[in-house]
Amino acid sequence: MKIQNLEDLSAFLQVAETGGFSGAARRLQVPVSVVSKRVARLEAALGQRLFQRSTRAVNLTEEGKGLVPKVQRLFGDLREMEEQFANSQDLKGPIRLTMPWGLSQGPVAKILTEFRKKHPLVEVQVHFSDALEKLVEGGFDLAIRFSTMEDSSMVARRLGPNYLKMVATPAYLKKHGTPKTVKDLKAHPLLMIPQHRMRKFQKSGVTLNELQSTPSVITNNGLFLVEIAKAGGGIAIRSHWDVVDLLKRKELVEVVVNDRLESSNDAYIVTPSNRYMSPRVRALMDALVEEFPKFLKTEPN
Incomplete structure (x- = not known):
């Protein structure tokens, strides 16, 4: 038996983790035919079939299942060795980050800008989606999510709490009056995404949906609702980091x-694995965990 190079083992591991040759090819940034050739070469060297292939699925054989943890340990040891000798000032390479559209404005952009100043050779590829993207299959290194993190296969670090705030322009409130009680909100258009309709007030238990007696704009884009509020279209209900800068500039005021x-789910930075994290990904994760809370108030008003 002779394994020719680590690329064959890497191809095997990527197919095993992504569940297919196409997913592995995307992660390795090579054609599917190259991945197939490397896996076939490894199978020939080992004298064992590692995958059962069909037109619909690729499944590990028992031999393949036994090989996965061994290869993971091998590449984990290699990455740890590289990290041990890496100069943090010379970090380079791509990082793929996915996060909700609601964070396209606010603290993340500022944190990434400062991170790039320290590590100019790192390319941060940001993908926006309100869907829960599959990290391994999508080739993502990190994700920012609002979740209780029930998926034990993910490694997560908390970024901060997610408080909902009601905001409007000073001009709108001057013209239409400032609500003082929960019942007063019925007289105003409440701008919210559908996910927030059943959010309750802590003492009364009244939901926002029960207060929506005035016609309003309906959309799944929270940033668009903020723009409607800025135009004087009503009272927007948004996460505090969506509006923190606008409140500081007094373009909006809190109602x-x-x-x-009640608060929404906290924000987390998530990665598929902590053991095999590259130095550049670890550095960005550390930066987000350290800097994100500095842009936010720690307590709701």
């Missing part, structure tokens, strides 16, 4: 009534 909305 505070006699009850407080």
Whole structure:
């Protein structure tokens, strides 16, 4: 038996983790035919079939299942060795980050800008999606998610709490009056995404949906709702990091009534694996965890 190079083992591991040759090819940035050739070469060297292939699926054989943890340990040891001797000032290479559209404005852009100043050879590829993208299959290194993180296969670090705030322009409130109680909100268009309709006020238990008696704009784009509020179209209900800069600039002001909305899920930075994280990905994850809370208030009003 003679394994010719690590590329064959890498191709095998990528197919095993992504569940297919196409996913492995995307992660390795090579044609599918190259991945297939490398896996076939490894199977020939080992004298064992590692995958059962069909037109619909690729499944590991028992021999393949036994090989996966061994190869993972091998590449984990190699990465740890590289990290041990790596100069953090010379980090380079791509990082693929996915996060919700709601974070396209706010602290993340500022953090990434400062990170790039320190590590100009790192290319950060940002993908926006409100869907829960599959990290391994999509080839993502990191994801920012609003979740309780029930998926034990993911490694997550908390970025901060997610408080909902009600905001409007000073001109709108001057013209239409400032609500003082939960019931007062019925007289105003409430701008919210569908996911927030059943959000309750903590003391009364009243939902935002029960207060939506005035016709409003319906959309799944929270940033668009902020723009509607800025144009004087009503009171927007948004996560505090979506509006923190606008509140500081006094373009919007917070509407505070006699009850407080329950908070949404906290924000987390998520990665498929902590053991095999490259130095550049670890550096960005550390930067987000350290800097993200500095842009936010730690307590709701």
